[in-house]
Structure formats: structure tokens, C-alpha cells
Amino acid sequence: MSQQRRRQGRRPRPKQARGASRAGERFEAVVGPVAHGGHCVVRLDAPESRVVFVRHAIPGERVVLEITEGTDGDRFWRGDAVEVVEASPDRVTPPCPYAGPGLCGGCDFQHVALPAQRALKTAVVREQLSRLAGLTWDGEVEAVPGDDEGLHWRTRQRYVSLPDGGRAMRKHRSHELVPVDTCLLEAPEPSDHTALGRHFEVADEGFWQVHPGAPDVLVSTVLEMLRPQPGERCLDLYAGVGLFSAFLLEAVGETGRVVAVEGDRTASALSARNCPGLVVTAGSVADVLAASYDEPFDLVVLDPPREGARRAVVEQVVDRAPRAIAYVACDPAALARDLATFAEHGYGLRELRAFDLFPMTHHVECVALLRPS
Structure with a gap:
């Protein structure tokens, strides 16, 4: 898994206003479909005729929304559902007192029943695959053991320290702080940094999946999809500390070969310690593949950061002519x-397959199997 902190989206850069601000204005409207990013689409009628990406809503509800970002010149606005006029049967009371409009921005779906959260994520994965790749997917986002009804799963959590010794979380798309207990x-x-009973050494600030069930389910799924055989040659790209490499090495045996490429040098060095016999290279995946390992590989595992592998890496991968590729993705749009x-x-x-490794948020993890046509 890549060392990069790909799960936490960057806060937006300030943008130049294009006309009068509409922040604070309220409109009553029916909520449209869920969209990628933890919000739903609302289309305001004339004279506004504007798309608004609204948080804290559920498709089909009638709500009063308040604009949080947007000017007269913007193509779309952002807003929060601050009053529910007609509620969805899937609406629940958020278990956390800090979840809601104007409060902590860490969760997107605490107001949605857990099965309905997964249905919303399923809809997003399907829409992204259809719109960006022309693909139809009839699967469902799957629950993963290790959380408590969607809670108590983050094995690594970061707070902002306050001057009085307390702690806080940030508001959505903001540097503003919300004090929390x-x-x-x-x-x-x-996290104990184990997968299928095997322990991995990870740096203090190094990346490791935060859901307790994630390492087991991801490794098992990749192995089931690829079915590595003794003697095969494997590329593990964005390899992190060697999570997938360790099990690929076991499967291909002494006559096989596994090459791991990871951009973070600390994680790359740890992968060599975690996986004796692994061929390790630290560096940009695109640059490494452009300069080395220019030979056929039977299998490839990709676990790129949020922006995806991108064309340069994809073209280098297919140039190795693998019989199968397992792509682990934390962003369905980049995957598509x-x-x-x-x-x-x-x-x-x-x-x-898609897994609910981040309950209460809009994030979803996918594992895709590709083969030559």
C-alpha cells in the first residue's frame, strides 16, 4: 500500500470570487441523486437554475438547504441541508454529537442508516464506472468485519491540539476547528499491523490501512483474483511496506520473482525487511518502470494513491504483458x-469488488481484476 496519505483529501485553495456571494441564502428543494464526494445533487428551479452539491441530505428528501459556497458567477454551489421537510426512511439520528451542518467535517453519512450508506456508495461506484469507463457493474459495496456498526474502526486518528489542552477536528472544506471530546x-x-496472521513493520507515521479488517480482506481478494502460481514473476507497484509482496512471494516460491516499487524510501526499506527475497526499488513508479524491469511479468498489483496510476504507469504495465492485473483503488473516479x-x-x-472500509464517510475501496481481451 502506498505510503502517501491518500485517504485525506486536501482542503481547497481560496478561489477568486466571481460575483456576489450567495452564502447563507436558503432554498427549499427535493434532493436528487448521490454524487461522488459525500454529497447529493440538488437542481434549483428558475430563476436560480443552479446545481448545488448538498451535504447532510439523502436522495428523495425535501429539505431546506443553506448555501455554504457560491457566487452569482459560479457554475455550481455547495450547501448543507439545515432542515428536513420530508425525511427519507433511511434517515437516522447521527450517533456523534459533532456530525451535522457547520460541525466536524470528518463524516459524510452519519445521518444515513448503514445499509443505505452502502447503497449510496454502490450507486457512486456504478455511476463513475459507467460515465468514465463505459462499464456496467452489478455488484454491491460489501461490509467488512472489524467495526462496530460503522463506528470504532479508525486504528489511527489525528486531532488538532488546542491551546487549553483540548482537541478538535476541522470543519468540512475549512481550517475552522470544532472542539471535540x-x-x-x-x-x-x-493497529497491530498484521495481515492473515503475519506481522509487518511499519514506520511511526507510515501508511497502513486504518480499518482493522482491511489488510485481510484486501490480501485475500487480490490472491483470489490473481491466483499466483509457483515460478511466476510479479510486479507490486506502490508497494508500501510489502503487504501484497509478502504473500506473492509465498505463492510463487523460490523459482518465482517479486519486484516491489514504492515512492517512499522508508517504506521501501521496510518492505525489504518484511519480505526476505523481495527485489526492492524506491522511486516514482512511472520513472522506475521507464528505466528498469523491462521484461515480461505474469502478474501485476497496483495500489496507487488517490489520483490513480495514470496513463504513463498504465502503459508501462501493459508493456510487460501480464496475464492478470489486480488494481486496488481508494477512489472510484480515478479507478474508472x-x-x-x-x-x-x-x-x-x-x-x-468494493468494500466499505470507511463507514460513515463517502470513501470506498475497490479491487479490480483485469485481463487481456
Whole structure:
């Protein structure tokens, strides 16, 4: 898994206003479909005729929304549902007192029943695959053991320290702070950095999946999809501390070969310690593949950061002519774009599973299997 902190989106840069601000104005409207990013689409009628991306709503509800970002010249606005006129049957009281309009921005869906959260994420994955890659997916986002009804799963949590010794979380798309006692997503115990019974050494600030069930389910899924055989050659790209490499090495045996490429040098060095016999290179995946390991590989695992692998890496991967590729993705839009690029080069999607590794948020983890057409 890549060392990069890909799960936490960057806060937006200030943008130049294009006309009078509409922040604070309220409108009553019916909520449209869910969109990628933890909000729903609302289309305001004339004379406004504007799309608003609204948080704290559920498709089909009638709400009063308050504009939080937007000017007369913007193509779309952002807003919060501050009053529910007609509620969805899937609406619940958020378990956390800090979840809601104007409060902590860490969760997107605490107001939605857990099964309905997964249905919303399923809709997002399907829409992104269809719109960006022309693919139809009839799967469902799957629950993963390790959380407590969607809570207490973050084995690593960060707070902002306050001058009085307290702690806080940030508001959505803001540097503003919300003082909190604790986050209900925080797990009672830190991660033990194990997968399928095997321990991994990870740096203090190094990346490791935060959901307790994530390492097991991701490794198992990748192995089931690829079915590595003794003697095969494998590329593990964005390899982190060697999570997938360790199990690929076991599967291909002494006659096989596994090469791991990771951009973070600390994680790359740890992968060598975690996986004796692994061929390790630290550096940009695109640059490393452009300069080395220019030979056929049977299998490839990709676990890129949020922006995806992108064309340069995809083209280097298909140049190795693997029989199968497992792509682990934390962003369905980036995954769909890369799947479209793979398709241009003759590699089609054969299977895709999606996992709810980030309950109460809009994030979802996918594992895709690609094979040559």
C-alpha cells in the first residue's frame, strides 16, 4: 500500500470570487441523486437554475438547504441541508454529537442508516464506472468485519491540539476547528499491523490501512483474483511496506520473482525487511518502470494513491504483458479513468469488488481484476 496519505483529501485553495456571494441564502428543494464526494445533487428551479452539491441530505428528501459556497458567477454551489421537510426512511439520528451542518467535517453519512450508506456508495461506484469507463457493474459495496456498526474502526486518528489542552477536528472544506471530546470512529486499540496472521513493520507515521479488517480482506481478494502460481514473476507497484509482496512471494516460491516499487524510501526499506527475497526499488513508479524491469511479468498489483496510476504507469504495465492485473483503488473516479486507459490497450475488467472500509464517510475501496481481451 502506498505510503502517501491518500485517504485525506486536501482542503481547497481560496478561489477568486466571481460575483456576489450567495452564502447563507436558503432554498427549499427535493434532493436528487448521490454524487461522488459525500454529497447529493440538488437542481434549483428558475430563476436560480443552479446545481448545488448538498451535504447532510439523502436522495428523495425535501429539505431546506443553506448555501455554504457560491457566487452569482459560479457554475455550481455547495450547501448543507439545515432542515428536513420530508425525511427519507433511511434517515437516522447521527450517533456523534459533532456530525451535522457547520460541525466536524470528518463524516459524510452519519445521518444515513448503514445499509443505505452502502447503497449510496454502490450507486457512486456504478455511476463513475459507467460515465468514465463505459462499464456496467452489478455488484454491491460489501461490509467488512472489524467495526462496530460503522463506528470504532479508525486504528489511527489525528486531532488538532488546542491551546487549553483540548482537541478538535476541522470543519468540512475549512481550517475552522470544532472542539471535540473524542471521535466515535476511533478504534479502542491501535493497529497491530498484521495481515492473515503475519506481522509487518511499519514506520511511526507510515501508511497502513486504518480499518482493522482491511489488510485481510484486501490480501485475500487480490490472491483470489490473481491466483499466483509457483515460478511466476510479479510486479507490486506502490508497494508500501510489502503487504501484497509478502504473500506473492509465498505463492510463487523460490523459482518465482517479486519486484516491489514504492515512492517512499522508508517504506521501501521496510518492505525489504518484511519480505526476505523481495527485489526492492524506491522511486516514482512511472520513472522506475521507464528505466528498469523491462521484461515480461505474469502478474501485476497496483495500489496507487488517490489520483490513480495514470496513463504513463498504465502503459508501462501493459508493456510487460501480464496475464492478470489486480488494481486496488481508494477512489472510484480515478479507478474508472485508469480502467478506460487499460481498455485502450486491450486489458478489460473481469471482476470488481468494493468494500466499505470507511463507514460513515463517502470513501470506498475497490479491487479490480483485469485481463487481456
